[in-house]
Amino acid sequence: MADGPTEITKASEAPRARRGPSPEKTAQTRRVIVDAALGEFLEKGYADTTMDGVAKRAGVAKGTPYRYFPAKEALFEAVVREKIAGAVIDADPANRRPDETVSTFLRRTMLGSIREIERNGRAAIARLVLVEGARFPEMTDIYRRVMFEPLLNQIRTLAATARSTGELRHVELEKYPHLLIAPIWFAIIHNGLLDRDHPLDIGDLFEANLDLFFDAR
Structure with a gap:
């Protein structure tokens, strides 16, 4: 009986567990x-x-x-995955509508973000990889694994679909999906390293390239 109040007092004086965020x-x-x-x-x-x-x-x-x-390195990967790789998410072939041509799908999903590529920092990060990647190969590995290879695989899949429906003008795109995004990389280099005073419109270049590879429907 005598120990009861003491135990209650001790219990009441015990520190409360802090809640995490x-x-x-x-x-x-x-x-x-x-x-x-x-x-x-x-x-x-x-x-x-x-x-x-x-x-x-x-x-x-x-x-x-x-x-x-x-x-x-992990922080850089998070930046690439969450801030840069939006085009990979947008161009997922699973998001193409059943009645939508591949070229229409690429315009709908990629063109808008490509037109904003300089403003939102994606082009600057790409140039950063080009400039510093030789010294820090982990950068190149992250960018290749998170951004570059997934996008190439998606373009390859979309090119195969376009070939099967007769929409693809040049079947080389299926083997070399790099061809579709090559103008983007050229413009990124041109705008940031070669001729900053006369920047190219990356969206216009990409759209012109779409017209070269796909029949308009």
Whole structure:
């Protein structure tokens, strides 16, 4: 009997377990870190971007980025996957409507984002890979695995569909899907490295290339 009140008092004085951040708060913090990383990569390049710099830009504690990303490579992959690879998601052949031609599908899903490629940072990240990829092969591997190869595979699948329906003018596209996006890469290099004063319209180049490969229907 004598021990009862003491046990109750001790129980009432025991520290309450702290609740962790909500899933919404966790997701928001992660988004802020990825946004900050994109800004750091574009402003400072891959070599000079640091996790501390990302944390400062994001307005979080120095250790916070490491809770989400173990190293800069993982953070760069998140940037490519979430900020750059939208074209891969958009051009998924599974999203093509049954009555939609391949060329119409590519215009609907890719052309808009390609026209925005300079404004949204996708072109700058591609140039960053070109410029720094030889020194940091992990960059090239991430970009190839997350962005480049999936897009090529989707174009190859779409080219095969277009060939089967008689829409494809040049069957070489099925073997070399690189041909469809080659003008995009040329314009990215031209606009950022070769002639910044006279930029090419990347969307117009891509659309002209579509007309070369597909019959208008």
